Amino acid sequence: MVELHPLCEPLAPLLGTWRGSGEGSYPTIDDFAYTEELVFGHVGKPFLSMVQRSRDLSTGAPLHAEAGYLRAQPDGAVELTVAQPSGIVETDVGTVTPTPDGLVVELESDRVGLTPTAKSVTAVRRRLSLAGATLVSELWMAAVGEAELIHHVRAELSR
Numbered sequence: 001m002v003e004l005h006p007l008c009e010p011l012a013p014l015l016g017t018w019r020g021s022g023e024g025s026y027p028t029i030d031d032f033a034y035t036e037e038l039v040f041g042h043v044g045k046p047f048l049s050m051v052q053r054s055r056d057l058s059t060g061a062p063l064h065a066e067a068g069y070l071r072a073q074p075d076g077a078v079e080l081t082v083a084q085p086s087g088i089v090e091t092d093v094g095t096v097t098p099t100p101d102g103l104v105v106e107l108e109s110d111r112v113g114l115t116p117t118a119k120s121v122t123a124v125r126r127r128l129s130l131a132g133a134t135l136v137s138e139l140w141m142a143a144v145g146e147a148e149l150i151h152h153v154r155a156e157l158s159r
Contacts, residue, residue: 022155
């Protein structure tokens with residue numbers, strides 16, 4: 001078994017497979033409920049791999065997927081690179097803060113890249129809050145004509 005890179009120690013509580021359900025809304029779409037799977041892994045380098053998949057809660061139809069890397073930096077800084085099959089690529093910067101029973105990872109987009117056919121997304125904010133055995137994953141975005149960051153999805157996950 002490969003040892004976790006020392007820079008990733010603050011992120012170690014995220015390692016593993018998390019599953020649960022959540023709700024989403026945005027001014028341009030109908031509200032929805034979904035299931036989510038979020039998997040964090042490592043290979044001994046100063047990053048965690050991240051794969052996310054969500055499905056419609058009632059039908060099981062795929063909704064969203066993304067894959068990327070949570071890159072640990074010194075002094076609690078983190079960076080996220082993430083790609084989505086919808087043609088969106090993000091680079092986010094932020095922090096990881098230990099808490100008495102977990103951690104909080106706060107990230108904001110530094111850049112958002114779009115393919116010619118992707119929906120317009122201009123900014124993203126993400127938060128992962130781990131408290132005990134519950135991981136809450138939240139995302140805000142400025143997209144499709146909305147200039148300000150608006151809360152989009154929130155899921156509560158467990159191992």
